[in-house]
Amino acid sequence: MVWIPQISDLVDRLGAAELADALRDPAAATVPVALDDPEAGRISGVVVLEAWLAVQDTWRAEHGADIEEVAVTLGERRAVGEWVVRLEGTDGERIGLPVAAAVDLASTLPVRIHHSRLPLLGRHVVRRPMVPPDPLAHPSDVVGAYKAALDAGDTAAVVAAFGPDGSFRGPADDTSRHTGAKELTELYDSFFSAGGGIPLKLCTVTEDGTRSAFEYICDRWGGADLPPQPGLAVCARGGDGLIVSARVYDDVEAPVE
Template sequence: MPWMPELFSAPALERVVEQRRRDKLAAVPYFAGLMSGETDALVRSFAGEPELHHPVRGRVKGAHAFEAFVAQTNEWLAERNASVEDVDLVLTEGRSVEEAILRLDGEDGRIELPTAIVADREPDGRLDELRVYFSTWPLTGCHAVRPPLLQPDPEAREADVVGEYQRALAAGDVDAVVATFEEGGYAREPAGGRYVHRGAEGLRAFYELLFSNGGGIPLEHCTSTDDGQACALEYNVVWWGRTELPPEAGVGVYVRGDGGKLAAARIYDDSDPPLGGHG
């Protein structure tokens, strides 16, 4: 939820609150702000000139470029008859990671587009920059491999079960990965929709496929945002089993369940796995 609510008009803010059935908002969600019609409030939510990184539009920097991006995005959302489902929010002092699902008209009916929005903030709540993540697979049936947005940070390390999951993922250890999930836990691929794998059997089949290229998937860790309930990891994919890849940007959100293991792992990237036919 990147946008500062005090910058919006009362009618616009009331519409957002009513849509979400809340008494008030600490911040305005990403898509609600874009669709509010109040571009000036979005621009003023940034500490300096607006800067946003988008999977399709690339780097959007400066007020004029950002205003054009907002107008084009609204036109696209209207053409696709878009609706938005809020999923989750990871919030720390200097960063937030918002998850949503866009539902859009496609050629063969409605499609889902899972989207994550990372917002870096100043102490006063204003934005430094936004990084938007989604896979183009649901839109085009193809991957638009995305170059890195961030450099690896050796200090970005994940605690407890999230760290255990990352080590097992890098090692290609199916048993260890499945053991990090709670009963009924699930992993969702970037394409969303039918690409959800739940329970021990579903998870085992999924990770056996992921590791079928001769090994695990070690990631370059770039930022770690952890509020105790969930941890969001921005990363670069650099290897997939035996295949070295050009670094590709992504973010994963790992939600802890009541038992201390993972209730969910939701992935947002556009990597083209060397496996064939996979979203």
């Protein structure tokens, strides 16, 4: 339940001014608009969208939400935005919730929001996939190698895709990062302790030369079958061409400690 008003600006950057205006003021919309949110699910129609955005404005104010931009990956017809929303958590402490959105002008569901609900509810929530897998979706160069190593459960190959100071940040806490070969090795060894790799099914890939952002469906982790559920990951390359940062946005509950 986290709407990022800056998503409208991202739509503008893709040249879809009418869609951007519809997201800002649904009552004046001249084009159809649909989005998918982790809590509300599919939202479409002027009345429903207008009411939902009003609830979101109130929710952000009540939780003292501040929004910090992390990065934007801009393709030709698709863009992925990343933010950290800093707000009051369930225990009154300030938390940082990572949120991403894919804006896809070629889709009947042009705005897809990704974030974990663990920091908000204290538990994971299974969510239905939003777009189907695409067998032609493949990230390029080192990110493709990282994805293959993740599928195979090969810790050494995963860590080799990262630069010396490369880091991984999970979906539930923006302060929890694993940095450097030692921490990454321990992290991915734990991930693969469930009996194998994490064979993500890619749905979209958006690249800008520096970052590769990919939406996926996760339905298996090691030897465990999972309910199919969506996610989004962004890998940023450093000057050496290796991954300097991997960031994940999903609500998948790993079958590992």
